[in-house]
Amino acid sequence: MSAPIVTASAGATDVGARRKLNEDAYLAAAPLFIVADGMGGHDAGEVASATVIEHFSRLIGREALSIGDLNDALASSRAAVGALGHHGAAGAGTTLSGVAIAAVDGLGYWLVLNIGDSRTYQFCNGELEQITVDHSYIQELIEEGEITPQQAKSDSRRNIITRAIGAGSVGDADYWLFPAESGDRMLVCSDGLTTELTDEHIAEVLRSESDPQRAAEILTADAVRFGGRDNVTVVVVDAVTVASARGIHVQADEADDLADTRPRAAVDGGMR
Template sequence: MTAPILTASGRSTDVGARRKLNEDSHLANAPLFIVADGMGGHDAGEVASATVIEHFSALVGQDALSIAQVRDTLASAREAVGAIGQHGSAGAGTTLSGVAVATVDGLGYWLVLNIGDSRTYQFSNGELEQITVDHSYVQELIEEGEITPEQANTDPRRNIITRAIGAGSVGDADYWLFPAERGDRMLVCSDGLTTEVSDERIAEVLGSERDPQRAAEILTADAVRAGGRDNVTVVIVDALTVASVRGIHVQTDEDDDLADTRPRAAADGGMR
């Protein structure tokens, strides 16, 4: 079987200017490109994010992934992170965001997943679109019209998230499935990038730097230079070739489970 999407990728991570420990973990190997941003204090966040990445690493090397595979892996990762808390790190938890290569009737699709406030974007035809929706308190305030997205960037409550893997959260991940096209560029990042670098600058770098590794390094350096208040992780994946028929979306039973969840209600209480 030939992979439905042939990819090239780049990845970069930095502890930032203010933290002593990098609690971000990432995976950038076909067919899976994900970022996990750990939390919980001490080394609990680092262990939680690394645990999730370790579980998803078992999927590397396949041509494509199904929603069932991703959900099953997430369930096992959640159980493993929960076990960390049983050993003295009750607050251990992590976000998870990213994209997997998927297929519908042999056509190339992107399967995006998200839980927490790390993000996945699509850059296509010169336009940057945020695919995921943050599971955060300030995102709920935005949806309720109480603050603007610009105000959210400096709101003191911006670190309160409403879903995570571990940390007492039971909220599920959101999923999106949509056709890929040759030339698509997907960006996955921790919030250490998006709190420091504007969408306009992100789009500028993605549009001007063709090498995904170099683009990831530039964005990470920009975030650190802008203040680096948090760990920064950037993963970029390009679609070099895609098995597709432009404009045709083949509906499947699996698609019915992947409705866009915007707007969404919080699944459980906020956490830091």
């Protein structure tokens, strides 16, 4: 049985221009592509993000994943991060965002998960769309109409998150499930990228650079060049072939001829 989505992926990370420690960690290996942004300083955030990546890395090599698989990995990583408090890292915590390869009736689907304010985007047909919704105080203010998204970029409260793995949080992850299309490009990043770069800038790099490694490196370097106030981590995932509704794998350059897709599916815990 072939994988429902065959991908090409890459990642890049940088400590940034102002931090001494990189508390970000990432995983970019099928069927899972995730970014964790640690919090709590030395021996806390760095260890928390690495711990979560370690637990989720046990899923590498499978052809597809389910929400149950991700929930199991989330539960084990949450327990492990919680245990760090017994080793002098009581404030340890991390965000987690990313995308997994999934299958529905043999078709290729993207399964996105998120907890915290790292983000996952879809770049399709030249358009960048944010899939995840930040779990942050700022996002709540935006939804209540108290501030605008533009004001949020410079608001001093932008680092207050409302859900995390560890750091005293017990909030669940949100999930989104939707059909993949050949030629899709998924972007997963820590907020060090989106704090510094506009959606237009990000989209232009994804549009102009076809190689996922180069795209990840350029975006990371641009975020540092434009301020680098935080650690920056970027993972780029391309759908090379996707199991289509016709029961075959469609190459990215054949997508225009086989535009047979399903409506996006709603998943408990996530809203589109």
